[in-house]
Amino acid sequence: MERARTASPDALRLSAWLPYRLFIVAARIARPLETFYGERFGLSQAAWRILAIIAERTGASASEIGQACALDPFAVSRGIGQLVERGFARRATARSDRRFAAVSITARGRAAFDEIASLGRVIEADLLASLSSAEREVIDGMLRKLEGESARIESAGWRALQERAGR
Amino acid sequence: MERARTASPDALRLSAWLPYRLFIVAARIARPLETFYGERFGLSQAAWRILAIIAERTGASASEIGQACALDPFAVSRGIGQLVERGFARRATARSDRRFAAVSITARGRAAFDEIASLGRVIEADLLASLSSAEREVIDGMLRKLEGESARIESAGWRALQERAGR
């Protein structure tokens, strides 16, 4: 009688698989922050990201925002709607080309952003503090490479992966 | 007349904020893989994660699974349901304590897992190949620290963050 089968040594183990590990860290961090801005300001994750973009670059268009925070046009439109509803942003049309929106942050929006960002900075500081100075030195470059490589993987799509998976 | 306001130098910039950068990498990688197992096998992200867990540890209970892949009991139950529906897993009750489920992988489930995992391994290899050997050497330890620190941040909750945000 055979015992419960255990995976072969080179099999993919979720807890050791790099993308899953990145995902877990990102998800754990996002949770408390999301709870905060959700309860305190009634914002969705999309709205928070948009707020962060217009805090940095007020007057951005919807497509610029989508580009900057990886949201599709529908999500951007709804996120802006949520911000406007709560008095955190204003919608206007761009002067040059009136098809474009010009989304600007209000004083209340900036106050909310500052409050959320201050928690965000604590989180980042905690994460960095847990690393050695050598690790802190390489993390930026490493993330830059991972950002580039992941963009390539995404744009190549799963068919490209499958061809190279050799099976 | 004042120009569009630009954020102060120490303000949080989304694109440079560590948690957001981790999230972006994880999200970009997840997308093509998710499309693959969604189209090919009709699996949700939760079901794929559960499949990976039972591939490694067949006969796991729902709570073990939830623990191992960061899903709440509802999501686990639904994910198992999806796997069973597609013939990738079997539900049984544990012999010792019959409140517990014992979820085992089927041959078809293992075949699907192997197919998905082979793409997963290509992704991981690509990511690692984009790094220098020095970076590859530190990444494991670094992730371990980030996993630990993010777990602390999550369990402490947003109130703890706010107290330390000093505002």
Next chain:
DNA sequence: GTCATATACTTGCATATTGCAATTAATTGC
């Protein structure tokens, strides 16, 4: 000029996903 085409964004609606209360089933403590 004007008419077809393209672009930017928004809205409505059908569908999926999620969150949570309530339920079932089994076990444990007293």
Next chain:
DNA sequence: GCAATTAATTGCAATATGCAAGTATATGAC
């Protein structure tokens, strides 16, 4: 034996998401 606890599931309401269609503006052909 029976209240309390635990594991898992189900039903349903709330929410989010995907996408077709709509509005408004701009551009290019002629």
